[in-house]
Amino acid sequence: MADDIVFDLLHSEIINYALEQTKTTNGSKEVDLSVVEYIGFAAGYKIMERLTREWPRFKDELDTMKFICTDFWTCIYKKQIDNLRTNHQGVYVLQDNAFRFLTNFSNGHQYLEYAPRYVAYTCGLIRGGLANLCINSIVTAEVQSMPSCKFHIHVQRT
Amino acid sequence: MAVCVAVIGKDNSPLYIGGIGNDTSTDNELSRQWLVHTALDALEERLSTTNTSNTNSSANTARTDLRDLYLGLLYSTDTHKIYGYVTNTRIKLVLVTSSTSPSGSNIRDAEVRTALRRLHALYADAICNPFHLPGDQITSQKFDKQVKSLMLNNV
Secondary structure: OHHHHHHHHHHHHHHHHHHHHHHHHHOOOOOOOHHHHHHHHHHHHHHHHHHOOOOOOOOOHHHHHHHHHHHHHHHHHOOOOOEEEEOOOOEEEEEEOOOHHHHOOOOOOOOHHHHHHHHHHHHHHHHHHHHHOOOOEEEEEEOOOOOOEEEEEEEOOO | OEEEEEEEOOOOOEEEEEEOOOOOOOOOHHHHHHHHHHHHHHHHHHHHHHHHOOOOHHHHHHHHHHOOOEEEEEEEOOOEEEEEEEOOOOOEEEEEEEOOOHHHHOOOHHHHHHHHHHHHHHHHHHHOOOOOOOOOOOOOHHHHHHHHHHHHHOO
């Protein structure tokens, strides 16, 4: 268990660092999470090459999303996505009922306003992973009550 | 024995082309590039048949074969044989063997498959290098050295 917590701690320190940086550069109270999102993007992009190495070629987009929900998620969060929904037109909703970065600090509405900070990295991670698989997307997250989290993936078709 | 190995990016730009200079027709950069780039059309053709066979259920056996990342022999010329491999991330790996040398002419398919799988593993390691930006050429000397030794061992 101790080796799992290292990643969680590093993640929360990266967020603290990014917040500290934006505070010193522009002095405003506005929170800039694009740095964290970018870190996630780069990590997702690189890890995808490794994870898909032993995997047969993906049939279609849905097949790729299923991979994200199962193997990709298990690799990073030690569990699978609890629910995947799609409208078959490029919108996918991934629901995690006990999101790893949120389970540690709240179980309800306390700290709800800070939740966006802790999902930015994961949004980047999904976007980066999909970008490497040649799927351009916009990933947003939605947190309604604490340990559960929904990720909306909008695939950008050209 | 492989005489030339290439890594081609998503947009068909060369990320890495390496060869061993003991073969007269592949000892310069230009002829290597030429050999590798002629393979790209064959690669695209294979990939497009993968996509169309999804709707065509009669090609069921062919489809299971095409879901493999290793695409096998793309084509052969008088002097060379060219093998292809496309990763899930659409990185194309090309391996060229010489059919004039005795070790290259009777190379088995399984050997090429393992060589390309190892090349894929090396590539996956290379892009985890923080000094490498995605889409740039691979300039890592470590990668170059490992690929060269892979080409030599693959006799």
